[in-house]
Amino acid sequence: MKTLIFADDGEIAGQICSYLKTGTENYVATLPGEESKCGKTGAKQIFVLNGKPDSSNVSIALKELKDRESIDYVFIGSTAFGRDVAGKLSGLGNMKPLSEITSIAFKDGIAVTTRFLYGGKSVLTEESNSNLFVTAPGISEIVQDKPGSPVQQLNLNDPAVKIVGEEKKSAGGVDLEKAKVIVSIGRGLGKPDGIPMVEQLAKAVKGEIAGSRPVCLDYHWLSEDRQVGLSGKKVKPKLYIAVGISGQIQHIAGMRGAKTVIAINKDKTAPIFEECDYGLIGDLYQIVPKLVASLLA
Numbered sequence: 001m002k003t004l005i006f007a008d009d010g011e012i013a014g015q016i017c018s019y020l021k022t023g024t025e026n027y028v029a030t031l032p033g034e035e036s037k038c039g040k041t042g043a044k045q046i047f048v049l050n051g052k053p054d055s056s057n058v059s060i061a062l063k064e065l066k067d068r069e070s071i072d073y074v075f076i077g078s079t080a081f082g083r084d085v086a087g088k089l090s091g092l093g094n095m096k097p098l099s100e101i102t103s104i105a106f107k108d109g110i111a112v113t114t115r116f117l118y119g120g121k122s123v124l125t126e127e128s129n130s131n132l133f134v135t136a137p138g139i140s141e142i143v144q145d146k147p148g149s150p151v152q153q154l155n156l157n158d159p160a161v162k163i164v165g166e167e168k169k170s171a172g173g174v175d176l177e178k179a180k181v182i183v184s185i186g187r188g189l190g191k192p193d194g195i196p197m198v199e200q201l202a203k204a205v206k207g208e209i210a211g212s213r214p215v216c217l218d219y220h221w222l223s224e225d226r227q228v229g230l231s232g233k234k235v236k237p238k239l240y241i242a243v244g245i246s247g248q249i250q251h252i253a254g255m256r257g258a259k260t261v262i263a264i265n266k267d268k269t270a271p272i273f274e275e276c277d278y279g280l281i282g283d284l285y286q287i288v289p290k291l292v293a294s295l296l297a
């Protein structure tokens, strides 16, 4: 069984390759500069797509690779760019796509996949004859324990989209994966005005500020590089303080490696209380200032 894996983020390509390593012959395609992130994950061949990538020329290149290498299944890392590529490739190759899968197994030529439903509150298991899988980030740890794969350079066609401007993200430069202490905020904060109060707590415990997906991605109270979870950073601090976070599985997936977890939540039935070592039930606007005051006393 042959697979072609593409992700514009080499780490996600490597995660998928690590996940699929048994029983499949994996070909990986990624963008220049990303190849080392997915190296040593057991790929038979890594293709580096050179040129000015857009979803059109990348999907054409993937279609050509798929035909040339007689690929059975294509996996695309679910990034904004990857999802565009998957849509175009699906049309070009008359493929049968499935989005946001979080696991896959093959049974007699049938793909058995799971994906989250209702914002992650349920897991849907499906059997299908799909052959294009848009794969959620974090499907596996990246395992780089194999010999290096041969790397082949491929040239992309001229882009169909003309980029008329580019704005670099401000370099926040937060390295959450290495942080020893993290204070993480959730939707329970209610408003961005609460952030300075939580920053005081982070300062008192010499920690970094992080957040759940709604806080980083939906409301932009924090930058996206501070998101913890399945589709965010996987962190392993000595201490993780979850402030106003309910503890949905996609969030827990990112902080499960924390040594000690303290949760502050006003709802005593919140799932975070099943994941924490110490729980404080109450209004975070009452609790956090008291914690700061006692830490600084």
Ligand SMILES: Cc1cc2nc3c(=O)[nH]c(=O)nc-3n(C[C@H](O)[C@H](O)[C@H](O)COP(=O)(O)OP(=O)(O)OC[C@H]3O[C@@H](n4cnc5c(N)ncnc54)[C@H](O)[C@@H]3O)c2cc1C
Pocket: 100, 116, 119, 120, 121, 136, 185, 186, 187, 188, 189, 190, 211, 212, 213, 214, 215, 227, 228, 229, 230, 231, 232, 233, 243, 244, 245, 246, 247, 248, 249, 250, 251, 254, 264, 265, 266, 267, 270, 282, 283, 284, 285
């Ligand atoms: C494919 C996929 C990937 C995802 N990836 C991620 C991810 O990487 N990271 C992530 O975080 N989520 C992710 N999610 C979203 C996830 O399912 C949850 O929706 C999200 O984690 C909820 O964030 P939250 O805990 O901040 O908000 P909520 O679930 O709304 O929880 C807010 C909590 O705050 C408490 N609260 C409210 N007011 C107060 C107060 N004054 N004092 C104390 N407590 C209070 C409430 O009781 C509640 O428990 C993903 C979802 C999907 C489908």
